[in-house]
Amino acid sequence: MNYTDMLIDFYGEKEKKAELREFFKGWGGVTKKEYESLASVRKFQKEMGFKASLKRHYIFEKLHGESSKFCLMSSDWRSEVISCFNDMEFIEYYCDKNLYDIIVRTAQKPVTRLRCVTASLYDEKYNSLELEQIGSILEVDREYILKTSRTANGKGVLKVKAHDSFLTYGDNKVFYCDLVEKFGNDFLVQDVIKQHSLISNIHPESVNSLRMVTLRWQGEIHFVMAFLRVGAEGRANDNAGTGGLCVGVSDNGKLDNFAIDKALNCISIHPTTGYDFRRPVTIPNYETFKSFVINLHQDIPHHDFVSWDVAIGDDGLPVFIEHNFRGALWLYQLVTGLPLFRQFSQEIVDYLRDQKNNPSGRYLQSINYKRMQVSNKKSKKTIEARMRKFASKIKSMVKNRLSRALYGQAFARRKNEKN
Incomplete structure (x- = not known):
């Protein structure tokens, strides 16, 4: 029997059948055991009102030798379900990250030597700093980690080296007076962790x-x-x-x-x-x-x-x-071979199902919050587009007026030369 096609049909992915056939072929196909296991996952999660990701559940089965109906692999879990907890x-x-020394009460963290919050400079203890004081805080020829403080997923992380009046990373040099221009209004410089x-x-x-x-x-x-x-x-x-x-x-x-x-x-x-x-x-x-x-x-x-x-x-x-x-929750489970909520899986799935059916529950609130965020982003993009259009119009007007003025000056100059 062709368990690959049976599995694709069971998951309702017929429109992607050709693509999925190639995908499964690359992993060695679908066995009877895998079909039965993955079909039971799909059936359970559908009954609970949740989505099941065919590819991710299949890879989980291949990597760890078995699947779990409690593995929550759909990307929806990140934006909607985790919002029920956070x-x-x-x-x-x-x-x-500039607030970690206030929020996270432990001495077991890297020392922050310099922090920039909304373009204002501070030291480790949140005392205000002047630009010329940076050189006395960062030790010359020492390496540090520079991070932008409001980003995630490893963005804005650099290993830098301090000098008298500037930082270097790779072939780049940034003078202390240009730090805000280069790295933005919010960043911090920490000691390198010795691992x-x-x-x-x-x-x-x-x-x-x-x-x-x-x-x-x-x-x-x-x-x-x-x-x-x-x-x-x-x-x-x-x-x-x-x-x-x-x-x-x-x-x-x-x-x-x-x-x-x-x-x-x-x-x-x-x-x-x-x-x-x-x-x-x-x-x-x-x-x-x-x-x-x-x-x-x-x-x-x-x-x-x-x-x-x-x-x-x-x-x-x-x-x-x-x-x-937040985080890529499907990756957590694929890497560890464990369902997201471990021994509490049944209790929490029941809780999430109840929340989905509760108009005042956190699940629907989280969806409404997500929609509000999307709406705000769209509004922001619309406003930014209008501002760009307005700025372009002003620029064009200024350019035209300047051109007319220059043309007038040139015309007057030629007229005077003729006289």
């Missing part, structure tokens, strides 16, 4: 951090899952979206023997450093890391589902880098 209106406040040799050996140019997930459920905070994020191609960040790799971490801290990239390729050898992921490695003091993120979550009352980026310090202890309130 207050999206407060995300901007919690995500500003454990077990982890730095994988890709020394980046801080290879753990993405650890905690969940507040029924009034108690639980550790859910974790995976290691590894940089590539000499870049300073470790995000999968910028070319990095992800490695699953078991509950006892042991790394999986393969990595996954954004294109969902399985990788045994690091493409840049040649590191062999098949060698056995266990995160030191892993239970301490779990307790660390659970304790940090207690200071985040508006969000019940939090992803933490935590470095493994050279002393084997956790170092906070940042927290996130």
Whole structure:
């Protein structure tokens, strides 16, 4: 029997049949066991009123030998379901990296030497700084990490070197007086984290951090899952979206023997450093890391589902880098081989189903909030387009008037020359 076509038909993907046939062929086709497993996932999630992603569930089955009806692979989960756990209106406040020293109460984080908030300069303790004071704060010939403070997914992260009056990165030079013009109104400069040799050996140019997930459920905070994020191609960040790799971490801290990239390729050898992921490695003091993120979550009352980026310090202890309130949740599950909500899956799926049917529930509120955001973005784009059109019109008017004025001057000059 052709289980590939049967599975495609069962998932209602007939219009993509040719594309999906090629996709499944590349992974070795669909067996009877895989068909039965994936069909049961689709049936369960459809009954619950949720979408199921055929490709992602299939890859999960291939990677981990079994699937789970509680694996939530649709991209809708990020924008709608997680909004049932996190207050999206407060995300901007919690995500500003310049506020971490106020919000995140731990000494186990990199020291921020310089911060720029809405184009105003401050030191580590939020004391105001003048431009000429930067040279006394940043040590000459020392490397630092510069980050834009209101961006995510590894954007705006650079390893820089300080000099008397400027910073360098690669072949670029930025004078202190031009920092705001170059990096915007909001950024910070931190000490470089010294990471454990077990982890730095994988890709020394980046801080290879753990993405650890905690969940507040029924009034108690639980550790859910974790995976290691590894940089590539000499870049300073470790995000999968910028070319990095992800490695699953078991509950006892042991790394999986393969990595996954954004294109969902399985990788045994690091493409840049040649590191062999098949060698056995266990995160030191892993239970301490779990307790660390659970304790940090207690200071985040508006969000019940939090992803933490935590470095493994050279002393084997956790170092906070940042927290996130969305994330590619389907990737979390594909990398770790675990359903998103672990032992609470049935309870939470039931809760989400009830929320979908409750007009005043957080699920519909989250959808309305998302629609409001889309509407605001459209309005913003419309206003920006009108402003550009207006600016272009003004520019054209000025240019025409200037041309007429210059023409008039030239005409008058020629007239005087003739006289």
